[in-house]
Amino acid sequence: MLLVNVPIGLLVLALAPKFVDESPRRPGRLDVGGALTSVLGLVAVTFGLVRTAEHGWSDPTALTALVSGVVLVVAFVLIEARVKAPIMPLRLFADRARAGAFAALLLIPMVTMSMQFLIIQFLQEVLGHDALRAGLAFLPMAAGMLVTAQNAPKLIGRIGGRSTALAGTVILGGGIGWLVPLAADTAYLTGVAGPMLLVGAGMGLVVVPFNIAIMSTVDPAESGVAAGVLQTALLAGASLGIAILSTVYAAGLGDHPSADAIANSMGNAFTISLAIVALAFLIILFTMKGRRTSGLGGW
Structure with a gap:
């Protein structure tokens, strides 16, 4: 099924040189140490979290992976502070608003991607939807x-980026909060479609101002690396979120989970998700500027 992406990717690859101007090339050296420690660190942490879902927090392999991952991430930060051409320049986080946007872009996908993973389980395991119907349920x-x-x-231009992001976070939190009391007899139209509508609406209001806050405040020479860090935050947040919240979900299932156990376990995971959304709200509130300007970058 995923092979449908291959021809699309090849088409984009063929047409991109005709429509997208190549950025000026700059001399530099590959940050091998940073690349290895960042990838291995995130993989180790994610693997450790996923393994705890099956074997518990006392599992030696899980603990070893988690500790190794943390050590590698710390090593990555130390390397980035010393090399001449880091893949993630720490100066990107010198601006408070931009650092807050990066942090929020790590937290929000933890919630949204995990919600999609969990809801798929509910639709198929509890409501009995097949794969196609479950996919259409996300419309x-x-x-x-x-x-x-x-x-x-347009909204950013009228009320500012911070207010737009705060509104989006509240709407997103409303959708997640709606899912907390999920039960085995919850109907799709009254208990799933509405929350998904709110989560989607919140995502649209949150992601756009964060992108603007990051990309409009960096030097043009660093726009590429800023975009790379932005995408890494999104993907890393999604991976870590699924690993953490699926662990919370799996903890309450037991060996032969019933529909009630599945719904209750999801409620626990959505409660943690709501706390993550609240943390993102506080980060936006206290790190991003509240002034209004006529430009899209105004916060």
Whole structure:
């Protein structure tokens, strides 16, 4: 099924040189140490978290992976502070608003991607949807994100980026909070479609201002690396979120999970998700500037 992406990717690869101007090339050296420690560190932490879902927190392999991952991440930060051409220049985090945007972009995907993973389980294991029907059930989420993402730039120009991001976080939190009391007899239309609509709408209002806050405040020479760190934050947040919240979910299932156990375990995971959304809200509130300007980068 995923092979459908291959021809699309090849088409983009063929057409990109005709429509996208190549950025000026700059001399530099590959940050091998940073690349290895960052990748291995994230893989080790993610593996350790996922393994705890099956073997518990006392599992030696899981603990070894987690400790090794943390050590590698610390080593990565130390390397980035010393090398001449780091893959993640620490100066990107010198600006408080930009650092807050990076942090929020790590936290928000932890919630949204985990929600999608969990809801798929609910739709198929509890409501009995097949794969196609379960996929179509996510249309409200896509619709909500499409509408708000298209209108987010206008809203940012009127009320500012911070207010837009705060509003999106509240809407997102409302959708996650709606899912906390999920039960085995919850109907799709009344208990799943509505929350997904709110989560999608919140995502559209949150991601756009964060992208603007990051990309509009960096030096043009560092726009490429800033975009790379932005995408890494999104993907790392998604991976860590699924690893952490699937562990919380799995902890309450037992050997032969019933529909009630599945729903209750998801409620526990969504409660943790709501706390993560609250943390993202506080980061936005206290790190991003509240002034209004006419430009899209105004916070």
